[in-house]
Amino acid sequence: MANVRLIARLDIKGSNLIKGVHLEGLRVVGDPQVFAERYYHEGIDELIYMDIVASLYGRNNLADIVRHTAQRIFVPLTVGGGVRSVDDVRDLLRAGADKIAINTAATRQPDLISEIARRFGSQCVVLSIEAKRRREGGWEAYVDNGREKTGLDAIEWAKRGEQLGAGEVMVTSVDQEGTRKGMDYELIAAVTSAIKLPVIASGGVGAPADAVRAVTEGGADAIAIADILHYGRHPLSAIRAAAIAAGIHVRRT
Amino acid sequence: MKPHVVVVDYGVGNLLSVTKALETRGADVAVTSDPHAVLAAERLVIPGVGAFADGMAELEKRDLVRAIREYAASDRPLLGICLGMQLLFSESDEFGLHQGLDVLAGRVVAIPNLAGGGRWRKTPHIGWNELLLPPTRDTWERTLLAGLKEGAAATYFLHSFVAEPADPSVRLADCDHDGFIVSAAVQQGRICGCQFHPEKSGDVGLAIIDNFLSM
Numbered sequence: 001m002a003n004v005r006l007i008a009r010l011d012i013k014g015s016n017l018i019k020g021v022h023l024e025g026l027r028v029v030g031d032p033q034v035f036a037e038r039y040y041h042e043g044i045d046e047l048i049y050m051d052i053v054a055s056l057y058g059r060n061n062l063a064d065i066v067r068h069t070a071q072r073i074f075v076p077l078t079v080g081g082g083v084r085s086v087d088d089v090r091d092l093l094r095a096g097a098d099k100i101a102i103n104t105a106a107t108r109q110p111d112l113i114s115e116i117a118r119r120f121g122s123q124c125v126v127l128s129i130e131a132k133r134r135r136e137g138g139w140e141a142y143v144d145n146g147r148e149k150t151g152l153d154a155i156e157w158a159k160r161g162e163q164l165g166a167g168e169v170m171v172t173s174v175d176q177e178g179t180r181k182g183m184d185y186e187l188i189a190a191v192t193s194a195i196k197l198p199v200i201a202s203g204g205v206g207a208p209a210d211a212v213r214a215v216t217e218g219g220a221d222a223i224a225i226a227d228i229l230h231y232g233r234h235p236l237s238a239i240r241a242a243a244i245a246a247g248i249h250v251r252r253t
Numbered sequence: 254m255k256p257h258v259v260v261v262d263y264g265v266g267n268l269l270s271v272t273k274a275l276e277t278r279g280a281d282v283a284v285t286s287d288p289h290a291v292l293a294a295e296r297l298v299i300p301g302v303g304a305f306a307d308g309m310a311e312l313e314k315r316d317l318v319r320a321i322r323e324y325a326a327s328d329r330p331l332l333g334i335c336l337g338m339q340l341l342f343s344e345s346d347e348f349g350l351h352q353g354l355d356v357l358a359g360r361v362v363a364i365p366n367l368a369g370g371g372r373w374r375k376t377p378h379i380g381w382n383e384l385l386l387p388p389t390r391d392t393w394e395r396t397l398l399a400g401l402k403e404g405a406a407a408t409y410f411l412h413s414f415v416a417e418p419a420d421p422s423v424r425l426a427d428c429d430h431d432g433f434i435v436s437a438a439v440q441q442g443r444i445c446g447c448q449f450h451p452e453k454s455g456d457v458g459l460a461i462i463d464n465f466l467s468m
Contacts, residue, residue: 002375002378002382002431003380003381004380005379005380043455045380045381045409067269070267070269070270071273072277074270074274074452074455074458074459075409075453075454075455076409076411076450076453093265093267094267094268094269095269096267096270096273097267098267098302098411098450098453099411118304119265119307120265120302120303121302121303121304122377122413123302123411123412123413124302124411167377168377168379196366196373196375197375198375198377198380221375221379221380222379222380251380251381252405253455
């Protein structure tokens with residue numbers, strides 16, 4: 001059995017750690033570096049930084065924050081938001097990122113996934129999918145933080161991403177994100193059964209039991225957690241303990 | 254005296270984290286693609302992510318293949334990380350057969366996707382796994398992994414291919430990825446390799462770096 005990873009997801013706007021609901025209504029939480037260091041010392045398995053307005057404004061200011069983080073934090077770091085080219089990827093890797101999450105640019109130019117995979121290896125390409133339930137069933141992939149439709153079926157897009165050479169898929173439920181009402185377990189299960197890549201489930205963890213369900217019902221390989229960690233609602237240790245109690249393999253720290 | 258470490262820069266991946274991890278543990282680090290600096294190194298680290306053939310091509314382009322081979326023959330400490338470990342071996346199957354640095358005998362092969370009972374084993378192998386003593390070893394004393402607790406110390410892996418050393422005594426640690434035994438670390442004399450990323454493995458990884466720096 002592979003160990004399930006517990007990942008802290010830090011959404012970044014400008015130089016701040018922020019948190020929204022449904023990826024909108026953003027509130028400033030604090031200095032991302034402070035939170036990242038705290039999670040590192042508490043034994044987080046990975047960190048994800050998402051510059052959540054970067055693609056909206058067509059800019060990329062994450063490299064500095066990443067460089068700062070990489071000085072003192074020795075766990076894997078995935079960085080996304082505004083990645084538009086192979087050069088952007090090189091810069092972020094050079095700044096200390098291990099993996100790159102790509103969303104908007106990939107929907108507009110799918111071959112970018114292949115180009116990055118060819119140059120830096122599949123293992124560093126995370127296809128980030130923002131999925132929103134369709135009234136008629138299924139999910140549609142959105143971009144720009146759940147603001148803009150792509151017309152792509154989220155599950156088909158995940159399969160396409162796998163074929164193009166992504167090494168991992170992160171699926172965020174726009175409906176559940178920031179609500180703390182639990183994750184979209186059907187969505188997670190639909191993605192994990194459609195592709196053979198590791199899947200990071202994101203959006204909606206309000207209690208340790210939600211993270212457990214992402215694995216037991218959704219088959220997730222990793223869970224991205226934000227709100228409940230940032231606001232100290234549940235410590236990482238409680239989530240880890242709940243996973244162990246449910247018989248899920250996690251790193252024992 | 255600060256230990257001096259040369260980190261080989263051959264154009265790909267995250268060099269900052271490995272540099273910072275070494276510096277955090279008291280090393281003086283030079284990141285370079287100069288073959289003369291490699292030959293003169295006190296300790297050498299070959300990091301790396303990406304594809305095997307590309308890695309070798311980038312080393313060739315910078316005239317680093319001969320320098321690394323010559324360094325490796327001199328019994329000075331060497332640490333290959335992830336792709337850097339795989340490159341130490343004779344050859345790889347990744348996207349066709351490719352020659353490696355041939356410092357260690359063996360080959361690099363894909364992690365098989367077919368697990369027991371017809372299940373699919375996921376690749377890339379991403380995540381934290383506990384290090385295990387291979388059947389050929391009963392202790393990590395006086396090795397790169399000295400002081401670590403077998404079955405308890407976990408490190409971070411991110412890879413789709415694995416090295417298969419020809420000489421089983423070279424295997425230093427294994428890990429179990431969904432029923433498949435991964436050669437997680439190797440050591441022959443002072444030539445070491447980690448399939449995992451010590452610079453991304455928290456305190457356990459930093460302890461391994463300490464061991465490398467005191468070799």
